[in-house]
Amino acid sequence: MTGIEALAQRLRAALGADQVITDRQELRTYECDGLAHYKVIPALVALPRTAAQVAAVVRACVEAKVPFVARGSGTGLSGGALPHADGVLIVTAQMRRIVEVAPDDERAVVEPGVINLQVSKAAAAHGYYYAPDPSSQQICSIGGNVAENSGGAHCLKYGFTTNHVTGLQLVTPGGDLVRLGGRALDPPGYDLLGAFVGSEGTLGIATEVTVRLTRLPESVRTLLAAFREIDQAGAATSAIIGAGVVPAAIEMMDVLAVEAAEAAVACGYPAGAGAVLIVELDGPAAEVAAQFAQVTALCADNQAFEIRVAADDAERALFWKGRKSAFAAVGRISPDYIVQDGVIPRTALPEVLRRIAGLAAGHGVRVANVFHAGDGNLHPLVLFDDAVPGEAERAEAASGAIIDLCIEYGGSITGEHGVGADKAKYMPKMFTADDLDTMQLVRCAFDPDGLANPGKIFPTPRLCGERPGRHRGGADAAWPGAEVF
Numbered sequence: 001m002t003g004i005e006a007l008a009q010r011l012r013a014a015l016g017a018d019q020v021i022t023d024r025q026e027l028r029t030y031e032c033d034g035l036a037h038y039k040v041i042p043a044l045v046a047l048p049r050t051a052a053q054v055a056a057v058v059r060a061c062v063e064a065k066v067p068f069v070a071r072g073s074g075t076g077l078s079g080g081a082l083p084h085a086d087g088v089l090i091v092t093a094q095m096r097r098i099v100e101v102a103p104d105d106e107r108a109v110v111e112p113g114v115i116n117l118q119v120s121k122a123a124a125a126h127g128y129y130y131a132p133d134p135s136s137q138q139i140c141s142i143g144g145n146v147a148e149n150s151g152g153a154h155c156l157k158y159g160f161t162t163n164h165v166t167g168l169q170l171v172t173p174g175g176d177l178v179r180l181g182g183r184a185l186d187p188p189g190y191d192l193l194g195a196f197v198g199s200e201g202t203l204g205i206a207t208e209v210t211v212r213l214t215r216l217p218e219s220v221r222t223l224l225a226a227f228r229e230i231d232q233a234g235a236a237t238s239a240i241i242g243a244g245v246v247p248a249a250i251e252m253m254d255v256l257a258v259e260a261a262e263a264a265v266a267c268g269y270p271a272g273a274g275a276v277l278i279v280e281l282d283g284p285a286a287e288v289a290a291q292f293a294q295v296t297a298l299c300a301d302n303q304a305f306e307i308r309v310a311a312d313d314a315e316r317a318l319f320w321k322g323r324k325s326a327f328a329a330v331g332r333i334s335p336d337y338i339v340q341d342g343v344i345p346r347t348a349l350p351e352v353l354r355r356i357a358g359l360a361a362g363h364g365v366r367v368a369n370v371f372h373a374g375d376g377n378l379h380p381l382v383l384f385d386d387a388v389p390g391e392a393e394r395a396e397a398a399s400g401a402i403i404d405l406c407i408e409y410g411g412s413i414t415g416e417h418g419v420g421a422d423k424a425k426y427m428p429k430m431f432t433a434d435d436l437d438t439m440q441l442v443r444c445a446f447d448p449d450g451l452a453n454p455g456k457i458f459p460t461p462r463l464c465g466e467r468p469g470r471h472r473g474g475a476d477a478a479w480p481g482a483e484v485f
């Protein structure tokens, strides 16, 4: 019996036969996340239903020295949930219980497989919602959100996932079930909760999450402003923030992204727009009314040629429909595309967008831009046709050059999609070897055996306990068997 067969037998006994998958065809379902050009078939998939079962799976992996990877809904865009060919994929999709909604404490306690939007739905009856809203919120899981420190359109005002998680139950990479934080804020000692959020499955597996609930605003007002030039939309964004207004969201789409959204969902954005801004304000009605007038004037001052104000929830939903469908919509105008994710200081938007256009022209590819303008989080979509020889390589080169640009302007290689398998290669561009060694110390403190999601975040890291100065491969070094398409 192979090691994996023995492990499968042990897990079937601990979990139940229907919660362990070893059939190769069935395993293929899990071979990639949202970044579908990396594919690895896992050796085994476990579908635990409880925290105790997650702990049992991890303990079995530790004893067998088998690597394991957590997976929520598999919508990640950096290959974070890419399986390990010799490892176990631990899927939380059967852990979808909302344990408690506690409006008096402004908290909800949920299992990790709960879908993001379900938290808001459960809280709505009490006048609350869960603020972090990735565009994938209808399908992504809270566990995945925690691991990626996910953002969304409304994180400009309300902050990322890390600002909304107050407590965690998790299984450590050693297989212990522990708690960090709780309902109260800011426990003494090191901020281990902060370290875990955004750790991309490398510090353990979240099995229960306590999140902050936010009171539904008294008033929400949304406008859509159309500009002839993308520079004008960038300048309007800076002017709005510079005026001291913090909208709930400022989202920008350029001409190609608008074209794609129109083709996909007929959102009826103004014809002839070189860029569109969606600006949403929320809060007390009187404050929103005053700031809305200010935002409208600032858009007009920056040459918006049309400003539409959503008259009701239906029109507001239509404004957002174009934006929220934009990633998938790009498939209407290009057979293939790379979704890039980088950050720049907001004030550099006009200049960086001009340079991205130059890079696109230089590499002979088209780039559509749809992004969270308010916090400078770019999502350039690099379009290409894989059937045209050399185009995929040029698109990849343009995509990498965009990341270099973000670093040059003092930004970051990722805003919200994480490093995962895809961007580990860019980490040395942003951090020194000493920086990376220091991060490795944190990882090794949680996971001395290097079994939790190996090969992600760090480029060919040193093994735990290895002295700095030499690099060598090992269980952590790569994702054996990865096919890159």
Ligand SMILES: Cc1cc2nc3c(=O)[nH]c(=O)nc-3n(C[C@H](O)[C@H](O)[C@H](O)COP(=O)(O)OP(=O)(O)OC[C@H]3O[C@@H](n4cnc5c(N)ncnc54)[C@H](O)[C@@H]3O)c2cc1C
Binding pocket: 033, 034, 069, 070, 071, 072, 073, 074, 075, 076, 077, 079, 080, 081, 092, 112, 133, 134, 135, 136, 139, 140, 141, 142, 143, 144, 145, 146, 147, 148, 149, 150, 151, 152, 153, 200, 201, 202, 204, 205, 206, 207, 327, 328, 416, 417, 453
């Ligand atoms: C159309 C589309 C739009 C998107 N829009 C946004 C957006 O606006 N903002 C944004 O931030 N992201 C966005 N994303 C990316 C993605 O949806 C988020 O990263 C999301 O948080 C991933 O959740 P998931 O459940 O799919 O996680 P998965 O893809 O399954 O996993 C992601 C990472 O989390 C780890 N993980 C999963 N569950 C756990 C757990 N319980 N404990 C520890 N680690 C775990 C995995 O190992 C992996 O490293 C978008 C994706 C798509 C496809």
